Amino acid sequence: DVKVTQSSRYLVKRTGEKVFLECVQDMDHENMFWYRQDPGLGLRLIYFSYDVKMKEKGDIPEGYSVSREKKERFSLILESASTNQTSMYLCASSLGGGDSTDTQYFGPGTRLTVL
Amino acid sequence: AQSVTQLDSQVPVFEEAPVELRCNYSSSVSVYLFWYVQYPNQGLQLLLKYLSGSTLVESINGFEAEFNKSQTSFHLRKPSVHISDTAEYFCAVSGMDSSYKLIFGSGTRLLVRP
Secondary structure (H helix, E strand, O other): OOOOOOOEEEEOOOOOOOEEEEEEEEEOOOOOEEEEEOOEEEEEEEEEEEEEEEEOOOOOOOOOOEEEEEEEEEEEOOOOOOOHHHHEEEEEEEOOOOOOOOOOOOOEEEEEEOO | OEEEOOOOOOOEEEEEOOEOOEEEEEOOOOOOEEEEEEEEOEEEEEEEEEEEOEEEEOOOOOOOEEOOOOOOEEEEEEEEOOOOOOEEEEEEEOOOOOOOOOOOOOEEEEHHHH
């Protein structure tokens, strides 16, 4: 079974702090994703990575950056956290190869609260 | 570009009753369609997907969805629900011209009551 793990289930940070959210997958997947999930809005893509050191902006990249130094690990960085970034953050991975039929496998999520 | 509409934010239903969760999409290209489920305190997992062929697709736990191209719909149905089906259900679409991108609907919370 594919396993996607996220470093924290719950996180509380203060406005202006730098925040790191980490995601690890164990199935040698090419693609990794960061989404945020908000009530009534579903999931919105923040960033996508299709290979080590490769990334593409999603629909809502403002205020976020990402890092993928190893194939299995994808980090989401909030350079200066703000209260409007309070949300549930979901990481996902998929096999890759440019195929949009791929199943995405999700981690359990990190609920981030910015005070 | 694609978009997905799930008009029902919450669907309450009694155990053993049938249920339909509605999903409509719009796209200028042909699409692949997905239903994902999120059980309480868990990440999303794939329930079923339509890629091609038969327009009726089934999951292992009794759900089915039918792709209707003329109505641009992909409604999810189950003839008899269980308490354990209580979860949030997300419809998602991917354009055949897209290498990876999934567009999600806003989700429908299915609440099964005894």
